[in-house]
Amino acid sequence: xxxxxxxxxxxxxxxxxxxxxxxxxxxxxxxxxxxxxxxxxxxxxxxxxxxxxxxxxxxxxxxxxxxxxxxxxxxxxxxxxxxxxxxxxxxxxxxxxxxxxxxxxxxxxxxxxxxxxxxxxxxxxxxxxxxxxxxxxxxxxxxxxxxxxxxxxxxxxxxxxxxxxxxxxxxxxxxxxxxxxxxxxxxxxxxxxxxxxxxxxxxxxxxxxxxxxxxxxxxxxxxxxxxxxxxxxxxxxxxxxxxxxxxxxxxxxxxxxxxxxxxxxxxxxxxxxxxxxxxxxxxxxxxxxxxxxxxxxxxxxxxxxxxxxxxxxxxxxxxxxxxxxxxxxxxxxxxxxxxxxxxxxxxxxxx
Numbered sequence: 001x002x003x004x005x006x007x008x009x010x011x012x013x014x015x016x017x018x019x020x021x022x023x024x025x026x027x028x029x030x031x032x033x034x035x036x037x038x039x040x041x042x043x044x045x046x047x048x049x050x051x052x053x054x055x056x057x058x059x060x061x062x063x064x065x066x067x068x069x070x071x072x073x074x075x076x077x078x079x080x081x082x083x084x085x086x087x088x089x090x091x092x093x094x095x096x097x098x099x100x101x102x103x104x105x106x107x108x109x110x111x112x113x114x115x116x117x118x119x120x121x122x123x124x125x126x127x128x129x130x131x132x133x134x135x136x137x138x139x140x141x142x143x144x145x146x147x148x149x150x151x152x153x154x155x156x157x158x159x160x161x162x163x164x165x166x167x168x169x170x171x172x173x174x175x176x177x178x179x180x181x182x183x184x185x186x187x188x189x190x191x192x193x194x195x196x197x198x199x200x201x202x203x204x205x206x207x208x209x210x211x212x213x214x215x216x217x218x219x220x221x222x223x224x225x226x227x228x229x230x231x232x233x234x235x236x237x238x239x240x241x242x243x244x245x246x247x248x249x250x251x252x253x254x255x256x257x258x259x260x261x262x263x264x265x266x267x268x269x270x271x272x273x274x275x276x277x278x279x280x281x282x283x284x285x286x287x288x289x290x291x292x293x294x295x296x297x298x299x300x301x302x303x304x305x306x307x308x309x310x311x312x313x314x315x316x317x318x319x320x321x322x323x324x325x326x327x328x329x330x331x332x333x334x335x336x337x338x339x340x341x342x343x344x345x346x347x348x349x350x351x
Contacts, residue, residue: 036073041291044284046076051285053079054093056086056109056193057152057272059226059247062305069297070289077285085224086110086193093277097123102279105286108151110193110272113336115148124148124275127287131294134311139271151293152272153308155245155327156198159228159260161238168239171265172202175241176213184217185237187225189343194225197270198242199342200330205265208345214241215350232258249306249317262325269322269329 036042045051051070055063060083067079082089086109093104107114118124124147132140132149139150158175160168169175175184189196202210220237222228226247228240233256240248245267248260274293276286292298299314306317315321332338 039288041284041288042074045074045282045288048282048285049076050078050080051282051289052103052105053081053289054089054104054107055081055083056089056111057154057274058083058108058305058307059244059250061250062247062301062307065301065305066293066298069301070292073292073295073297074288077288085191086114087191088223090114097121102277102281104277105280105282106274106276106289108272108274110152110154110270111196111339112142112148112193112271112273113339114193115143115273115275116334116336118275118277119143119145119147123278125278125280125283127276127290129287129291129294131291134294134313136310136312142271142273148273148275149290149293150271150310151274153310154194154270154272155262155308155325156194156225156242156268156270157245157248157260157262159232159240159243159248159258161232161235161257162259163257164238168259168261169263170261171263172210172241173206173265174263175239176210176217180217180239182218183238184219184241185228185231185239186219186221186241186243187227188221188223189339189346191223192225192242193272194244194268194270195242196339196342197330198225198268199346200335200338201266201268201328203338203342203345204330208349211345211349219350221350229258246305246307253306262327264326266326266328269327271329 063081063083067081071079090109093107096103126146128146135150142148142150158169169180187195189199219241220231225242225244228243229247229251231237232240245260248258251258274290276283276290280286294310296311296314299309299311302309303314303317308316
């Protein structure tokens with residue numbers, strides 16, 4: 001996309017007007033560029049010229065759409081996106097930090113413990129995004145020192161193949177019925193923050209007896225909870241446990257044979273989190289991107305892809321809201337020991 005200075009815009013006003021009339025330049029895109037040109041943070045980020053994201057929140061399609069929207073709004077900043085499972089990107093980051101390598105600017109994962117650990121070692125930089133005022137009240141101010149913020153809102157549920165399953169399991173407990181043995185796909189808490197969060201919630205509800213019985217169902221264990229969608233669409237399994245509500249709906253809307261059910265014993269809400277690294281090579285670009293997450297543009301992308309939006313003034317797709325669902329969220333001052341114990345029990349009882 002061509003880049004214009006304000007003086008150049010005034011000098012070429014007639015040409016721009018013609019382009020708008022003929023459709024050669026979309027009016028909304030033009031106004032976004034003009035608005036961004038006056039942003040001092042953008043000016044500083046543009047001098048850096050690049051941004052590197054290590055991201056475990058959202059699936060590839062949604063994250064690429066967010067990346068592309070950022071590049072369109074802020075020309076001149078090249079975005080390098082590494083999208084993998086949350087634990088995978090976090091492990092890579094920790095290894096780089098231990099080796100004195102600083103490539104990552106902004107980290108986004110589905111495990112808040114990553115950020116409490118990074119904060120303890122002084123690896124996170126404080127930043128308060130101006131547009132953070134639009135975040136739903138329940139998810140604002142995750143950290144009093146402003147070193148990490150909500151980057152995604154996810155709901156873990158049950159998905160299934162409607163052509164092969166007449167009556168899907170209506171609850172987590174229903175997954176333990178004999179009819180689902182050898183037919184379940186799931187992610188791994190050792191790789192996915194959402195699945196780790198689900199394991200903590202399940203153990204709080206039903207204890208290790210659930211995991212023991214679940215292991216006897218012989219589930220196919222992948223890494224990310226997105227793998228449950230892949231397995232169902234590939235015909236390898238017909239039911240997904242610990243599955244992503246939003247991504248399943250996106251695939252359903254695209255015409256793929258998959259659907260999702262919110263379990264009667266609660267969907268599990270988890271927050272994706274984002275933070276800027278203290279030694280980020282492009283700190284201004286990272287700040288600009290963090291603030292961009294709370295823009296109308298991003299929430300419209302999330303709405304289109306059936307994710308909960310990050311702004312109070314942008315509704316979810318199809319009029320959905322948290323008020324319409326039964327859900328729970330793990331809370332506590334330190335979930336670290338529970339997550340670690342849950343992963344250990346999973347490896348012992350489910351594998």
